[in-house]
Amino acid sequence: MNLIKTLVIGNSGSGKSWLAEQLATSLGSAWVDLDLLHWEPGGYNMPRKQEDVIAMAREAAAAERWVIEGIYGWIVSEILSAATALVWIDVDESECIENIRQRGMRRGGDAQSLAELLKWAKSYQSRTGSSSYGAHEAIFNSFRGQKACLKTRDQVTAFADSSI
Template structure:
């Protein structure tokens, strides 16, 4: 796979950041978390204006080597034409919520935001919108470039090991 410009989608807690960091390191490229583009600095309670988020995502995709990861299908749609590869981390909701519990509260979160994140991850297949299972499946199936669907932590770890990543 040509991972020079890689998009990674999947549920919260699927391991997108973990894998993205390893791919970016192997490429000596830029790793971009779409959470940092979607949300205003300082937390997960105020979204950026849509136009501003799109502009920032497009700027990130202008680098020569990058890995951009996130749940936001609407942002992925804005930059996917420039991607060389797409990876969908399609883990069960139970595995995602377990991963979230193991890593704990992050990025200045609190108990309330942590509970909301767990609920969000639990509803991946039942919710609607561009950050849902259905939307990610559509992105994956419509992507014309090289793509890989990984359905377990073992598959993700195996994929990372092929990069020489720990």
């Protein structure tokens, strides 16, 4: 698989960041977390302007090599054509929730934001919008490059191991 410019999508807590870090390290490429583009510095309370986020994502995707990961389908759609590979981590919602509980809140989050994130992760299959299961499925199905859908933690680990 040509992983030079890889997008990793999936639910919150699915392991996107872990896999992206593994891939970026093995490829010697940049690792871009879309949370850091979407949210203003200091936490998850203030989103950036959509046009600023898209400009930053396009700038990151213009690089020679990268691994970009996130849940935001609206951002991914803006840079999908630049990708050589797409990985969708589609593990069960309950596993995502357990992963979030184990890691706790990141980047200045508090107990309330952790509770909201757990509720958000639990609604992946049922919610609508660009960060939903349905939106990720549509992105995956429309992508014409090399792609992989990973359904279990073992598959995610094996994919990372095979890319090293």
